[in-house]
Amino acid sequence: MSADIEWVLLSYRLPREPSTPRISVWRKLKRLGVAQLGDGLVALPHDARTREQFDWIAAEVEEAGGTATVWLGRPATARANQDLADQLRQARAAEYRQLVSQALQALRDGEDRAAARRRLQAELHRIGRRDYFPSAERALAAEAVAAIVDSDDVTVRGDDR
Amino acid sequence: MKWATRAKIHIDRTACAWLIRRCIDPEAKFVFVADPADIPVDATAFDIPAAELAHHGPDCSFETILRRYDLTDPVLWRIAQIVHEADVDDERFDAPEARGLDVVLRGLSLTLADEQILEISGPIFDGLYEFFDQAQRLGREPA
Numbered sequence: 079m080s081a082d083i084e085w086v087l088l089s090y091r092l093p094r095e096p097s098t099p100r101i102s103v104w105r106k107l108k109r110l111g112v113a114q115l116g117d118g119l120v121a122l123p124h125d126a127r128t129r130e131q132f133d134w135i136a137a138e139v140e141e142a143g144g145t146a147t148v149w150l151g152r153p154a155t156a157r158a159n160q161d162l163a164d165q166l167r168q169a170r171a172a173e174y175r176q177l178v179s180q181a182l183q184a185l186r187d188g189e190d191r192a193a194a195r196r197r198l199q200a201e202l203h204r205i206g207r208r209d210y211f212p213s214a215e216r217a218l219a220a221e222a223v224a225a226i227v228d229s230d231d232v233t234v235r236g237d238d239r
Numbered sequence: 240m241k242w243a244t245r246a247k248i249h250i251d252r253t254a255c256a257w258l259i260r261r262c263i264d265p266e267a268k269f270v271f272v273a274d275p276a277d278i279p280v281d282a283t284a285f286d287i288p289a290a291e292l293a294h295h296g297p298d299c300s301f302e303t304i305l306r307r308y309d310l311t312d313p314v315l316w317r318i319a320q321i322v323h324e325a326d327v328d329d330e331r332f333d334a335p336e337a338r339g340l341d342v343v344l345r346g347l348s349l350t351l352a353d354e355q356i357l358e359i360s361g362p363i364f365d366g367l368y369e370f371f372d373q374a375q376r377l378g379r380e381p382a
Binding site for chain 1: 245249288289293294295296297328329330338
């Protein structure tokens with residue numbers, strides 16, 4: 079399945095100074111959850127949205143005096159393709175696992191539950207936006223966040239886990 | 240005037256088209272191109288990378304158009320926050336409406352052609368404008 083994935087790649091070079099555009103680009107790439115293939119070379123599974131996001135970042139790089147090209151392609155071997163997909167899946171899985179422990183922590187700490195739930199739901203959404211391959215961790219994280227309910231139900235739901 | 244943007248429009252392009260027709264060019268004709276190379280020479284491009292009326296710095300295209308045409312109406316800037324969050328989703332603004340509106344428009348993009356999306360979404364944005372206009376005048380959300 080993963081062997082069929084086509085990738086959109088962004089190769090870019092930005093002047094070292096000023097640092098503001100570098101940081102802005104770096105933040106955007108991080109938010110998109112890119113696979114870092116090398117210095118100034120990142121990849122995402124190709125779809126209309128990821129392609130568009132790279133197009134915008136490429137335009138931003140050029141506006142900042144750099145150079146950038148958006149590419150479509152795939153690694154020469156199915157194995158490398160699979161590894162790339164796994165790399166992204168594992169990166170998201172790690173984020174989901176961290177979210178689960180934050181959710182458990184919030185239950186233990188007696189933090190304001192409504193606030194904790196809102197905060198972690200926002201984080202879940204953020205991770206979901208850069209999650210390109212389904213993983214078991216996604217469902218676990220959603221479940222952990224949903225388990226943060228009003229204090230009355232907490233003991234029952236908490237004990238289920 | 241003729242205006243051109245990328246085909247398969249989503250929130251930013253849809254909102255820009257509404258804004259252009261409402262505030263800049265009531266007679267606007269829209270052309271949707273698959274490739275930026277197909278933009279007609281007599282058309283003004285928007286929401287196409289490297290175009291003037293596109294994302295710049297933190298701004299999405301809707302915000303860029305407001306700035307370039309000196310549109311200072313606070314109601315349009317409130318709508319801009321929603322469009323920004325729906326499109327860029329960088330939590331720059333508190334616009335909880337964004338996710339709902341984004342899903343509605345993404346759904347339309349799956350079922351309708353671009354021209355039809357403009358027809359359907361025009362009244363939606365008119366309604367949003369009216370809502371936030373009344374909200375600002377009343378100092379609270381209208382009933």
